[in-house]
Amino acid sequence: xxxxxxxxxxxxxxxxxxxxxxxxxxxxxxxxxxxxxxxxxxxxxxxxxxxxxxxxxxxxxxxxxxxxxxxxxxxxxxxxxxxxxxxxxxxxxxxxxxxxxxxxxxxxxxxxxxxxxxxxxxxxxxxxxxxxxxxxxxxxxxxxxxxxxxxxxxxxxxxxxxxxxxxxxxxxxxxxxxxxxxxxxxxxxxxxxxxxxxxxxxxxxxxxxxxxxxxxxxxxxxxxxxxxxxxxxxxxxxxxxxxxxxxxxxxxxxxxxxxxxxxxxxxxxxxxxxxxxxxxxxxxxxxxxxxxxxxxxxx
Amino acid sequence: xxxxxxxxxxxxxxxxxxxxxxxxxxxxxxxxxxxxxxxxxxxxxxxxxxxxxxxxxxxxxxxxxxxxxxxxxxxxxxxxxxxxxxxxxxxxxxxxxxxxxxxxxxxxxxxxxxxxxxxxxxxxxxxxxxxxxxxxxxxxxxxxxxxxxxxxxxxxxxxxxxxxxxxxxxxxxxxxxxxxxxxxxxxxxxxxxxxxxxxxxxxxxxxxxxxxxxxxxxxxxxxxxxxxxxxxxxxxxxxxxxxxxxxxxxxxxxxxxxxxxxxxxxxxxxxxxxxxxxxxxxxxxxxxx
Numbered sequence: 121x122x123x124x125x126x127x128x129x130x131x132x133x134x135x136x137x138x139x140x141x142x143x144x145x146x147x148x149x150x151x152x153x154x155x156x157x158x159x160x161x162x163x164x165x166x167x168x169x170x171x172x173x174x175x176x177x178x179x180x181x182x183x184x185x186x187x188x189x190x191x192x193x194x195x196x197x198x199x200x201x202x203x204x205x206x207x208x209x210x211x212x213x214x215x216x217x218x219x220x221x222x223x224x225x226x227x228x229x230x231x232x233x234x235x236x237x238x239x240x241x242x243x244x245x246x247x248x249x250x251x252x253x254x255x256x257x258x259x260x261x262x263x264x265x266x267x268x269x270x271x272x273x274x275x276x277x278x279x280x281x282x283x284x285x286x287x288x289x290x291x292x293x294x295x296x297x298x299x300x301x302x303x304x305x306x307x308x309x310x311x312x313x314x315x316x317x318x319x320x321x322x323x324x325x326x327x328x329x330x331x332x333x334x335x336x337x338x339x340x341x342x343x344x345x346x347x348x349x350x351x352x353x354x355x356x357x358x359x360x361x362x363x364x365x366x367x368x369x370x371x372x373x374x375x376x377x378x379x380x381x382x383x384x385x386x387x388x389x390x391x392x393x394x395x396x397x398x399x400x401x402x403x404x405x406x407x408x409x410x411x412x413x414x415x416x417x418x419x
Numbered sequence: 420x421x422x423x424x425x426x427x428x429x430x431x432x433x434x435x436x437x438x439x440x441x442x443x444x445x446x447x448x449x450x451x452x453x454x455x456x457x458x459x460x461x462x463x464x465x466x467x468x469x470x471x472x473x474x475x476x477x478x479x480x481x482x483x484x485x486x487x488x489x490x491x492x493x494x495x496x497x498x499x500x501x502x503x504x505x506x507x508x509x510x511x512x513x514x515x516x517x518x519x520x521x522x523x524x525x526x527x528x529x530x531x532x533x534x535x536x537x538x539x540x541x542x543x544x545x546x547x548x549x550x551x552x553x554x555x556x557x558x559x560x561x562x563x564x565x566x567x568x569x570x571x572x573x574x575x576x577x578x579x580x581x582x583x584x585x586x587x588x589x590x591x592x593x594x595x596x597x598x599x600x601x602x603x604x605x606x607x608x609x610x611x612x613x614x615x616x617x618x619x620x621x622x623x624x625x626x627x628x629x630x631x632x633x634x635x636x637x638x639x640x641x642x643x644x645x646x647x648x649x650x651x652x653x654x655x656x657x658x659x660x661x662x663x664x665x666x667x668x669x670x671x672x673x674x675x676x677x678x679x680x681x682x683x684x685x686x687x688x689x690x691x692x693x694x695x696x697x698x699x700x701x702x703x704x705x706x707x708x
Binding site: 209214216218228229233234237238240245246247289293299 | 459580586638
């Protein structure tokens with residue numbers, strides 16, 4: 121653990137002026153005429169973990185694409201650390217951790233090769249790794265606890281290990297802004313905790329993390345800020361203010377299940393308080409005392 | 420014994436045979452280089468479509484006495500424009516569109532060749548004729564192969580990142596669109612070059628088989644390229660050599676050799692081969708019992 125804090129202090133030194141994202145009145149219309157995001161605005165400061173929350177098709181991936189210059193805004197703009205997107209990308213400011221489904225796990229590359237890809241932006245045009253590059257790769261692998269697996273083909277890893285490899289790549293890249301696309305899909309609780317721990321360390325060193333997720337339960341745990349999307353920004357700001365039941369119901373409309381447990385269904389006294397469960401799972405299992413309650417759809 | 424040896428070195432005594440072997444090896448090498456990428460993206464059949472689509476261009480070039488590469492270039496553009504147009508205007512699936520456009524153009528090429536049989540030989544285009552390759556064609560093929568090789572040596576890692584994870588490639592400031600355009604331009608150019616050696620029908624093998632074989636032999640992309648290129652060069656050189664004794668059909672010999680090596684890897688590859696997999700399963704069952 122000491123080694124971890126040590127490396128993170130070194131990384132922190134290289135981030136003198138922190139990361140920031142500024143999205144102003146962003147609209148993105150695709151070639152087929154579909155407007156995926158309309159008039160979206162939010163500002164994020166250094167040392168922040170921000171959740172990007174919304175249903176499928178709410179524009180989460182479009183926002184990511186706009187930050188990486190994949191799509192051009194039809195109106196408004198995106199500034200990263202005060203720079204335009206292309207300039208920021210050239211300076212290796214943005215690191216991207218892909219969704220597991222988007223990766224070809226049969227691709228013939230080893231773990232260490234993937235992490236080395238994070239260094240390519242720092243190398244000359246021939247992409248010949250220097251000793252410093254190798255050191256950064258070793259360090260990144262060590263930090264996510266994947267050093268023992270460096271010679272494995274990426275498809276041979278478990279879901280959590282795969283995720284850690286791509287996190288190591290973003291560490292090796294030394295991007296100040298890290299975009300994580302659904303990082304908790306298909307991984308176990310232990311890996312989730314480890315990833316969240318790492319994100320917190322990065323936050324302490326001034327990084328800015330934007331996490332697209334539909335894993336609502338863990339958002340208040342580790343996110344300082346939340347941007348709620350539904351084709352535009354419904355609400356953005358500190359988690360405590362934005363991540364409310366009313367806002368979430370607005371963001372998810374009828375998509376989420378909304379269970380209310382309380383009153384005489386649960387206990388014999390007249391305590392009127394209720395437990396509300398918002399979930400995209402069809403039948404969540406809820407324990408109350410020693411009794412198991414079947415989720416009853418409150419709608 | 421010396422008589423047999425003498426017999427075996429006969430092809431090296433003929434200028435046209437030497438030319439055929441070296442040109443084949445060069446083309447086999449660059450095609451194999453590109454095959455390492457092509458087979459990973461599920462685009463393998465694109466090579467086939469391309470090779471068939473450029474046939475009318477090559478035929479037109481021969482009829483007009485122009486360099487065949489120029490005719491192929493225009494036919495290639497026509498093919499991709501045609502595919503895009505049909506795809507936009509109809510709801511047909513991509514494979515149907517590719518199949519439709521490339522067969523139409525191939526048929527047009529065959530038609531042109533049968534109308535002007537004196538200037539174009541169908542056999543040359545469809546089956547290739549490296550043994551009778553003209554000197555100016557050798558120059559064209561050498562330029563295509565040389566330039567492709569040079570560019571690929573510089574961009575192979577950037578292409579690897581682009582093909583593996585395009586988002587990441589963007590995030591490190593690579594122009595992925597440009598890289599893909601370069602790749603497909605090189606692929607088209609090499610398809611044209613391969614047309615000369617193995618013919619339109621077998622080009623697909625040149626841009627798929629070596630990469631597919633190497634894929635079974637290693638998990639490191641850098642090694643995969645080296646193995647693939649080595650296989651491409653060796654099979655093409657030896658194939659051209661053997662074809663001297665079999666009297667023609669160079670393309671058939673080269674591709675047969677490549678297939679034999681693929682089969683060998685398929686069964687005997689140390690990690691991904693059939694036998695290795697079976698042995699692993701046996702050990703696992705024994706361990707469980």
